[in-house]
Amino acid sequence: MLSSRTNSVSTSSLGTGNTLSGLLRLLRPKQWTKNGLLFAALLFSFEEIRTETVLTTILGFILFSLVAGCVYILNDYVDRERDQQHPVKKFRPLASGQVNGAHALLFGALLLIGSVGTAFVVNPIFGVLCIVYFILNVSYSFVLKHLVILDMMTIAAGFVLRAIAGGVLIHVPFTPWFLICTLLLSLFLAIGKRRNELTLLEGNTGSHRKVLDNYSITLLDQFNTIVTTATIISYSLFTFTSDRTIHLMWTIPLVIYGMFRYLYLIHMKNQGGSPDRVLFEDKPILITVILYVISVICIFAIFE
Secondary structure: OHHHHHHHHHHHHHHHHHHHHHHHHHOOHHHHHHHHHHHHHHHOOHHHOOHHHHHHHHHHHHHHHHHHHHHHHHHHHHOHHHHOOOOOHHHOHHHHOOOOHHHHHHHHHHHHHHHHHHHHHHOHHHHHHHHHHHHHHHHHHHOHHHOOOHHHHHHHHHHHHHHHHHHHHHOOOOOHHHHHHHHHHHHHHHHHHHHHHHHHHOOOOOOOOHHHHHOOHHHHHHHHHHHHHHHHHHHHHHHHOOOOOHHHHHHHHHHHHHHHHHHHHHHHOOOOOOHHHHHHHOHHHHHHHHHHHHHHHHHHHHHO
């Protein structure tokens, strides 16, 4: 009798722990690296680096990540049936049945209210940007992800919002060139993601995401050629016309190498479906990003 009751309690505890683990996974903390773009404003405003601005940016990063997590919850809920047919996404908490759909939506709603409310307290404009980001991605989940080309542009717009949010947090403006570079680099990653999905699903595209029927490997390769060229040229012009220091031009080779390395991974290794995974799993990419950050800091510290 006692043994039976103990087993019941253990099973219940195990089930609760499994659910909590699933809810945490729904937030996709591994993908929060994308929100690191909020720190770009701090990086390119070297003179603004103070304890206050660093802490504000870290708080903004956490809040934006939680709002993004709410978007992931909604996306997984909407796509849970399609994800069950995907070779990788079928293991997600909702697709696998680890987390109940209603529980996930309730958790996401409460988290969204708390995160956005806190964002408004930190900075009202930042709070508005969090709402805009959420609405944009809800629109993506229900409509925009089914529209060819607009689906990738929506993903890119989300990255631009991150960059703007980082500047708003510490009250510094961005140049048009920086925003264009952010948009183009985001498109580069979005195109790589679509190409990886086409390659991974091997002709079974329609059963997972209908918009993939409108793409081909050849078309996406052409898109990537255009965007890669435009990104490198735009970044070069950004460094040449910078009112801070022209010595930012020394970072151009790192940008070129990073993009070429990513293209190599897309075409030769069939990677690119998860940019955050590539960042941490591919050492040359990770080293390049670290060197880039160090280079920018050193350039500002020496030449300003």
